[in-house]
Amino acid sequence: MHLHHFRAAGVSVVLDCPPDALPAILHWGPDLGPLGEDALGHLAAELRPRPDQTADSPIRTALVPEARTGWAGTPGLSGHHEGENWSPAFTAVTYEQAGQSVTATATDPHARLGLTVTVELGPSGLLRARAELRNRHESPYTLDALNLVLPVPGHTADVLDQAGRWSKERIPQRRPLTVGTHLRENRRGRTGADAATVLFAATADLGFRRGEAWGLHVGFSGDHRHYAERTATGRTMLGGGELLLPGYIPMPHAHRHQRLEDFLRADAPVKGYWADMPAYLVSLLKAWWGPSAQPDNDFRFGYLPRLTGSHSHYDTVMAQLDGTCKGYLLLGENPAVGSANARMQRLGMAGLDWLVVRDFNLIESATWWRDGPEIETGELSTAEIGTEVFFFPAAAHTEKDGSFTNTNRLLQWHHKAVEPAGDRRSDLWFMYHLGRIIREKLAGSADPMDAPVLDLTWDYPTSGPLAEPDAQAVLAEINGRDAEGRPLSGYDRLRSDGSTACGCWIYCGVYADGVNQAARRKPGAEQDWIAAEWAWAWPANRRLLYNRASARPDGSPWSERKKLVWWDGSAWSGFDVPDFERGKAPDHRPPDGASGVEALSGIDPFIMQGDGKGWLFAPAGVLDGPLPAHYEPQDSPVTNALYGRQRSPARKLYPHVHNRYHPSGGEAGASVYPYVVTTYRLTEHFTAGGMSRSTPYLAELQPEMFCEVSPELAAERGLTHGGWATIITARNAIEARVMVTERMAPLRADGQVVHQIGLPFHFGPNGRARGDAANELSAISLDPSSHIQEVKALSADIRPGRRPRGPALPELVQHYRLRAGITERTGTEA
């Protein structure tokens, strides 16, 4: 249910707000009285438009009607990207309610248009609607019209507005409302006699004493249009908007003309270390564009590529499917196995013009076009796939210089032991020479589009028979240099005046004194337990972040045994590098009005936070804060026991024909997928298996895809230990060997026994250790803040035996979807 019911001063408004379409008004008229959720649902079912004598779904008229819904009246939005995208499709919508007001933020992912529609019922019963359009496409958008449209009942018979001249400017004119459009336009730039002022649709009996009337006024000073429109099927609307002259507003890209100063003002906080962001950003621009970056050209801020929407992995896959993403580079990634909804990953790649894969082996993401699962099922055929696939063998870590950065933020340098054999090359080699070749091809170009590439600092020394770029030179650039070219010692040396260059501020200091600090290997026995001289940790070689918190407010360690840093009376010192201003005493309190780092007191250890405090209650930074709450996974066999709302309202969904969601809990059809699947890793394999499944010594230890089930589930479904099982979701079906184990216990949730199916996620059809990928089953559904895919808990069915081959496989999956009654709306409620 995506319904809102607002009431004020005898007026009721019922709004239909689905996540995949713009909001529509179901009722705008007399007060309906208080309605419970059920009553509202029933009423809405009645109010939703009936089929207009067409065989397919009813035509829905949203506040901004779209032609794609079958609406053949005046469209809400008219415009184009140089002749393209003239028919918008706002398919991703999020809603925000505040009192008697709803704001819909909609995206057309293909045209990259953003539309915000706000509907509000005021205390006087006045309904107010506003719309704002934003262009995120790289092409300018020529806006011809943006109209907001309100439905009125079919029994309205007359149209009524005002006309006249001079002293009789507001004389009503009334005539029958017939099929067609009654249009009043004002082109004088001010609201004179030619303006409708208010356009009414009224019942035939409307008089001074009785009758019903619906009125519409465009709140704009001039150059606007009002219209009443009745379609051949009797659908009646009142609409209006600005009257835009041809070519009036070519909308530039949202960020294209943003200046460095505006960006910094918008993004840098006032307090804490992020307040030094101008120094970090200007130093980054100096590192990238060197002498070309000067104060008078905003340090080439304009050269930085701009975000035109979310460019995350899953949005990229969606863009591949709708044809807007043409090329894809996979450097050590195997999304055909490792990303949620593996099938959709491959279908996305099949929509590309070109694909580059750099890996040790011919991983699934490199061979799907010739032997992938969709070739077997007949959904794709090699001859018809237009994607040109390039495979570049990658050098292993023993074949190149470079660094590993682990999850403890420790950079550990490794040295090349042998030259890479055959065509194998390092990532650095690939990137450097690719850039070099592109720059050679562009050399001499006067096209401003090429200037950001030509002005790049791209001058790393190379050596050896393969012309391998010097990895330490890259590290030195990342570390940064001062105006004299000397390596910087730490990020506190960075300046916003262009005198310093630094490729990444958090790594500043890794090349302090011109020494590769990440290559330090002093044995643990020769230093204290912090081992500060083993490799280098970002930032500032600090091994534990926020280590001021290891000391009491007064500066003495909480624990003598575990102490890290302490106040020695005049400065902070300790085993670790203090993550605090060295000279800031515990009793220091900032003066009023202090900003930046100075605004932090001596007892504020969390120095990157604006207030220096650790947060349990997080009013900013997370979209599903301020406190954690429990929602069931997107696909779950049980009802949320804690809240009436089943799924997180802030989750990020990707409704798509290849990415259908399951009914959950008590929703009809949920019992078709009655079990919980959880995915996990095995010690023997690494992520999507590109490095481990082809290694004999690892492959033999975990050679095959399997599923783990409890003896109870095995009995319930007739699964035999060591045999085969087929696991099915709305996305795909896989087979796996069965491991019946007591380690899997039946659970009780929501008053019912819930069985689990455990699946390791590493396997795929290539390499030595093989099997179907668990990610064939998962859906793309992301957490709102960090956009992590929800693959740890989903619902599924399991049955004995191997999965069908060929076209019978998608048929089986489709059969399950039909049984569960899955539609494009299933599980997509806000």
Next chain:
Amino acid sequence: MGRVGFFTDTSVCIGCKACEVACKEWNAVPEDVLGFTGMSYDNTGGLGASTWRHVAFVEQPRRLGHQESGLAEAAALAGRDRPDFRWLMASDVCKHCTEAACLDVCPTGSLFRTEFGTVVVQDDVCNGCGYCVPACPYGVIGKREGDGLAHKCTMCYDRLESGQEPACAKTCPTDSIQFGDLDELRERASRRVERLHEAGVGSARLYGHSPADGVGGTAAFFLLLDEPEVYGLPPDPVVTTRDLPSMWRHAAVAAAGLLAALTVLSWKGRS
């Protein structure tokens, strides 16, 4: 250096199998048979010519010390009566017996005892006769398909010679596999058993540490949490050549008797 050995403390084994991989990497042992066994997370099966370290995974409906698996409680909530659960993991290896039957039966001298007290097979001397295979009371040594020769753990003889510990012990992230002077290891193991008993793990016991057992004690010994059979180890191993001397004595007596009888017969015949 005196006699060295392995003390494998299975109570801290996490089943990572790094010992199996490190062993194969260092000794260039070939890939084994590839296949899903269904034996919990153990797809290696057991020791053999191409598996010199093997990690067993044993799932048992029983609690380990004070460890809470939570499985019994979860099952109880779901109305199922489940005993508790523990997952035992143990890395097995050649025992390098004090009285090594493989050594006794080897006709070529391919198997020999090193200066470290370990037992090593030299594949350039081995003729593939295979006598050692049934001689081993633990089923450790095997003949490899392909070269037809006997292979087993050398306790990384080449590493020992250059003062390095064996690859498996070097790589073990929890020190479940400990390498060192055998006497010192035995003392350390006894202390560990005591500590585990104090901590409530009454089932902890040592296996192969006693010079009084059927093989004279082993250089690779184990701390187990259950009966040896649970891990696939023989409960009372005996050196298979133990009775050889008495067999030879019996044979000599029989031969002497036979000779005497023949002598009597021939004397009688002459008369």
